[in-house]
Amino acid sequence: MLAATNGGGFVREAWKNRLWLIDGHNAIFALAPLSARQQAGERQEARRGLEGLVAPFARLLQRPLTIVYDGNALLPNPDAADSPNLRTVYSQPPEEADDRIVFLAAEALRRGGGVTVVSNDRRTLAPRLPAGARMIGVAEFVERCIDPLTLEPEEAGGRTEEPPEGDFGDLEAHFLERGEEIERTARGRARRLEQEARRLWEARVREGRRRDGATVPGELEGARGGSTGPPAEYRESDRRSRPAVAPPARREERGPASGGAPEAKAGPGRAEREAWKEAREVKRRRGERRQARRHAQRQAGGGKRSRRK
Incomplete structure (x- = not known):
């Protein structure tokens, strides 16, 4: 995520220039306190909790951090920005949040910028991301980007410098x-x-x-x-060369030696x-x-x- 220099270190400010996209509802369900609110029907409070959690990190970025939610037709003006540093986007049916994230990531990469997506959806979202976009899990994002800004120095393990340090390519x-x-x-x-x-x-x-x-x-x-x-027809080892299965043919037998008519078996x-x-x-x-x-x-x-x- 950070650009490497010739000396083997990292350009410390490179991560600030990236577009950060957060899969909103995926992140809410990945964080226990917010998930409890969401399941209790307090959906607006859960979204506000997520936005408040990432706000300190968003203020360090040079591009607005964008949270993408699955929306519905009742949400007015879904693409309105909340602040210069934090933007919330609601997808409109039949579009889903994944569709909007893929679109925003592709647009940013087309303009020559870097993109980081925060989501645990490795099954459906990750394969759809354009080449060059990177993904980080929700827990990893909180640990490396949020905790150093919100915890006390002793709680954060003595980390007081700005996050994140290192390259997320290993993730x-x-x-x-x-x-x-x-x-x-x-x-x-x-x-x-x-x-x-x-x-x-x-x-x-x-x-x-x-x-x-x-x-x-x-x-x-x-x-x-x-x-x-x-x-043998049903053995696993022979399943590729298994012969065709057909019912046994009806057989006939001769009657008595006197030359009677053949008698058909059942x-x-x-x-x-x-x-x-x-x-x-x-x-x-x-x-x-x-x-x-x-x-x-x-x-x-x-x-x-x-x-x-």
């Missing part, structure tokens, strides 16, 4: 790494849910076939000396037919989920490449 890298960890966790959870759903489905199929007196494929395979687990029972239908449905849904995951991964890869550019 961006930290949250990018955290995003990959969250994505890996979500994929693992999805796999566990899929495996659990498959186990429940197989148990349901076995129970239905036992009620109808049919032989379960897993039991038949075990009786032949093979595995007693689920049939076809699969109702429970068995339902099991095959469910198997096809499970395969179809699994394929759709796999395609959705690949599409999301391709989009995420494209977003990362655009940010690097």
Whole structure:
């Protein structure tokens, strides 16, 4: 966030020239006292509390600190500035606060200025920010920019100089790494849910076939000396090369040796037919989920490449 000099230090005044954008309601819900007011219905008091909290920091900036709220049609003159140092902006439906933040950040960068966004919304807002805009979490912003101005010297750890000192580029890298960890966790959870759903489905199929007196494929395979687990069609290791599942064909047998007419055996029972239908449905849904995951991964890869550019 601060421009580095040739000597390895930082230009101390660089952060004052940046445009600071705060995701208003996101910041309110991230701060316990303000969140309590918001949930108690004291929305105006919560907004005033946030504006009063950031006012000392805003007075140090050379550009107005801007707080963006989700607005509604009842708010008169939503873009009116409160003071030369602090500006409150309300989005107008169908526009959301995220849309306005992205627009203001893009405009500032187009004019050649720096932009810092204060928000905890790493899932939806961060990927939409234009390249060059930086994001800092609400707690980090309060700790590094607000506390040194509002706390007593001993409470602030002896910090009496103006904030913030250092470069916030490490925060961006930290949250990018955290995003990959969250994505890996979500994929693992999805796999566990899929495996659990498959186990429940197989148990349901076995129970239905036992009620109808049919032989379960897993039991038949075990009786032949093979595995007693689920049939190969439903094993996770074979899901990519899984053969098509089709109901067994009706078979015919010859009658007595006297040359009588062939006698047709009874076809699969109702429970068995339902099991095959469910198997096809499970395969179809699994394929759709796999395609959705690949599409999301391709989009995420494209977003990362655009940010690097």
